[in-house]
Amino acid sequence: MDALEILSNLDSVFPYFQPIFSADEMLVIAYEVLGRFQSEGEIISLGSFFDDDEIPDEYKYEVDLLLVKKALEKALELDEDVKIFLNRDADLLMYDYGESFLQELLAFEKRGLSLSRIVLEISEHQYQGDLDQFDNLLHYYRTYGIKIAISRLGREGYSFTRIGRLEPDILKINLQALKSTSTGTNFNDVLFAISLLARKIGADLLFENIEMSYQLQFAWKNGGRYYQGFYLSPPASDFVAPDMLKNRLKEKFHDFNLYEKRKLEAVYSMAEVLQTKVLEIVVKNKKAGYEELLRAIAKEMDEMAFRMYICDEDGFQVSGNLFKGDDSWHTQMEYLNKNWSWRPYFLETIIKMRNDRKGILSDLYCDIETGESVRTFSLPVFENNYLFIDISYRYLFEHDDLL
Ligand code: CA
Secondary structure, rough: OHHHHHOOOHHHEEEEEEEEEEEEOEEEEEEEEEEEEEEEOOEEHHHHHHOOOOOHHHHHHHHHHHHHHHHHHHOOOOOOOOOOEEEEEEHHHOOOOOOHHHHHHHHHOOOOOHHEEEEEEEEOOOOHHHHHHHHHHHHHOOOOOOEEEEEEEEOOOHHHHHHHHOOOOOEEEEEEHHOOOOHHHHHHHHHHHHHHHHHHHHOOOEEEOOOOOHHHHHHHHOOOOEEEEOOOOOOOOOOOOOOOOHHHHHHHHHHHHHHHHHHHHHHHHHHHHHHHHHHHHHOOOOOHHHHHHHHHHHHHHHOOOOEEEEEOOOOOOOEEEEEOOOOOOOEEEEHOEOOOOOOOHHHHHHHHHHHHHEEEEEEEEEEEOOEEEEEEEEOOOOOOEEEEEEHHHHHHHHHHHHO
16 A cells, blocks of 8 residues: 555545443443545555554654544544543654644543543554653653553563553453464463453453454453454444443353353362362371372372372471372482472462361462473371372363363
């Protein structure tokens, strides 16, 4: 597309709006503004125009400001609780220190559009300028009630430090990466970390590019409060009915709930089965030493477990490891007296076991030594001691409710 064609036909530049849905109300709570251009009867995206480094900033600036103006003019029709997401490239935003853009927003504020409805989708992937100055500008915008979203997460990878420093209101995660299975597992783990971070800094997660049902399910499961994508509603020149998906989302969430509950039930009943089984062996071997007890358990759980040991309340191992090598179980005494209280969830698990006097099957996590996805079953045994049994990936794989 020729930049000059666009600049000499500004009448043909206009905004498209893509709805953003909320999980809590299942309504359209916002629209993202996207640039379009009508050329010989065809409507084309202005994305490549704005991404093109060859096109001078002043051209982009002019087109962008026009888009903002046209979009906000139309947004005056919307209910007052619907937000407007505007894409802001750092370079463009810094062009005149954001002054004309802000003046434009303030003009609309006078006409009744509260600036607290404006969300800036910041993308700074090519920005070479001074980050402090840029942060100051964002801070200044925020004093007007304007919200900040970080976009392109999951595509180019923001550093956690940067996210922590910007303290965005919203983290926008692109689900395109979820399509290729090769990045699947990794993406899952990174996303889990992002969702924890979001929770700590009080940001909401918005998942975009949802194109299929499983991506919506993924977004729902990973703490997504807001959803956007062709699967829900494509960008269009007009607004949609706010409740257009209410019933469909209700049904979807119901299905997702059923599925997850079934999995949680499987984990729960597995824990009960293990508790009965292991306690029986513990009672039978009351007088035996730790190693003898572990060997007795290994005999019964040969198919399932690959490592077991006993810790005291402070996380010190009071037994060695009993570890299943290629074929047989052997004792690793070098683990005696090692401490595990520093590991995530360790003390929470101990306290929970101590209070409930019940076994717990952990979440799925990556074993440090074997690199495989495993779960750990833990159980209070004897006075103030706790037994840990690591369940192998092979077993979990064969019982995929547990994966
Ligand atoms: Ca965007």
